[in-house]
Amino acid sequence: MSVTHQTSSVQPVHVGTSFDTLRRQDPQIADILSGEAQRQSTTLQLIAAENFTSPAVLAALGSPLANKYAEGYPGARHHGGCELVDAAERIAIERATALFGAQHANVQSHSGSSAVLAAYAALLKPGDTVLAMGLPYGGHLTHGSPANFSGRWFDFIAYGVDAETGLIDHDQVRALARQHRPKAIVCGSISYPRHIDYAAFRDVADEVGAYLIADAAHPMGLIAGGAAPSPVPYADVVCATTHKVLRGPRGGMILCGSELAERIDRAVFPFTQGGAQMHTIAAKAVAFGEAATPAFAAYAHQVVANARALAEGLESEGFAVLTEGTDTHLIGADTAPLGVDGRTARGRLAAAGMVLDTCALPYGDGRGIRLGTAAVTTQGMGRTEMARIAALFTAALRSEGEQARDIRDQVRELTGRFPPFQG
Template sequence: MSVSHALESDVADGVDMLRRQDPELAEVLLGEAQRQATTLQLIAAENFTSPAVLAALGSPLANKYAEGYPGARYHGGCEIVDVAERLAVERARALFGAEHANVQSHSGSSAVLAAYAALLRPGDTVLALGLAHGGHLTHGSSANFSGRWFEFVPYGVDAESGLIDYEQVRALARTHRPKAIVCGSIAYPRHIDYALFREIADETGAYLIADAAHPIGLVAGGAAPSPVPYADVVCATTHKVLRGPRGGMLLCGAELAERVDRAVFPFTQGGAQMHTIAAKAVAFGEAATPAFTAYAHQVVANARVLAAGLAAEGFAVTTGGTDTHLITADPAPLGVDGRTARGLFSAAGVVLDCCPLPHGEARGLRLGTAAPTTQGMGEPEMARIAVLLAGVLRGAVGSAGAREEVRELAGRFPPYPGR
């Protein structure tokens, strides 16, 4: 089954109009569209949104100022955009089985900021996965508001298994009595045991914040466990596996609804971006379909095959595999570090990220299957990609040969067929 999108004419019309009015910028748009269509997108945080999501993003809703919430805005003329936000909220609540949803956060980081603002005060102690072990900047980086305004205590992953060390989490929580425990990561390939985090939070009197930016799309498609029944607040992005516009969202129980809403607006944001909210509504609608459930499961099946293929080729795959869309691996057994490997892959047209390796000096690689699965690629293509990546690092395939292979593969699975 192909899960590729069909290109709708209004998207093409928009580009044509731009080409006439602003050819310089049109070149940028077309160049980026071409780059995306002719290279392999293995960045775990990226995906191809549908033409319907793009249409909402490029709609006149972008013109509307709408501070506040539906029915209680600071600006006039919001009655129509209110419908879009109510739809987004209702669809998010239904999709994730949450009592309350806030769909206004401009990004994943804004959603985390709002979660902290709802539950914490500056100076509070927070337990989160250390940055070197896969925590996000908002989980205590000194370069980020989180590290400057809160006392973060990092927990880690086990040196042998690469799995979250839940006993360390429990011990640190008992010692430090944090106000909140954050579970969530930019690079953890396994399911998170939300029930166990809840147990530790309850035992030590902490709030539980799930930063489900990465797995939330899998949760929507029934391919990963949901944090919603366990966390006090769930924050997430809408643009990864979930395949919506770039943005954030928050889910919580009814008792925290008002605190969360006020933490988003007016505490951390001004006017809501109604075009993005409409696009989120579109994405939530798409994510509620059987086709999306099939997609989410295919994303995981693809990641498993890619991880197994990489392991068979000699990469040291963290935790030995994956439960999700995401794989982290050390290419050192093939003679290069992650940074060098990323450069070699880039020359071959394969786009992916470096990531820290929890207990090593050099950097590793992070790969994801959300985007190629949207293109319609399946297990055979993942197996082929693993062999290709190893061939590039071993020098068995020159970068020109690899680039040609990537071009051929990408050409068979256009992200927007018909363009």
């Protein structure tokens, strides 16, 4: 009996396929990627939560680890063939704990919000009282928004900021903690531009017997670079993102002491998540390694210097800068003195090629603008460019027609001298 051999029509997968391959196979998606690269290269990226990753981080994200299912933790997976991804995750954990001086790190959280969810799951029960910054003052959705799991599952009490200074009112925090006896206190914000006094929050938490959870998503990169104080010595649990100033892949992480390590790990998997994204975890490991270098420390300090310079420039141009400045990469400003509200300002600035967000104005009407200097600092810009950006802001808000097109051309000229991508 003869056997007829047939050639399979299935073609082998080649590691390291190029953009040209994508262009041939799926030109529609390739066009979108090309367009986004063009947008990022010709406009100013001033959204405080965004940055440009390194080519090494992008390489890890596009690696064969994207193919691997790896539910569980290193040495205790629910799938076979995990020896190499175990090694990658162990490296990420070791680098994170060394970088931040923590006893334990969980690097599997898919986002900052999922990290906060896991922290709540580890420490709280539905209905528990939590004290956190109110959303009108810079609190995150996970700090008690009724549209979010946090506001639906827990009883959140909001603290705010001083009406005159815009700084956290620690007397109010203590008074509310004494009155409501929360199970946990959350410190952290998406738009507070000053350093958090973690020691002061720890003192209040100890007084009322509460856990202290630091949501350090925004300052984590500054902390890694020594440009901001660390919550690790004070908080029971630290939740963060691995992008923003840290310049890693989009994702989350959790730091804690050894006594809470098992509870945190079980809250991430299997309670709130399934399989880990191993390509992202490898990219996190790369980012942690980069953040441990002197070059990154210099970058983190330059981010702050640029933010302060930009805040000064905006103030001199007539913007009302919240808290009269910044300690971080974040700047909040009221555009009302220039005759426009925050949403209108965002639209006009976007049309001129300057991309940023709006934010709530504490004790004010409407919205202001929120911006950050992480991405433009990655591009190599400095104090001189910050002054020019501030002037472009004012010109964009006051221009129309031919003047607006001229400002857009000036933005293209500036970004052309500081490209985020090479090649």
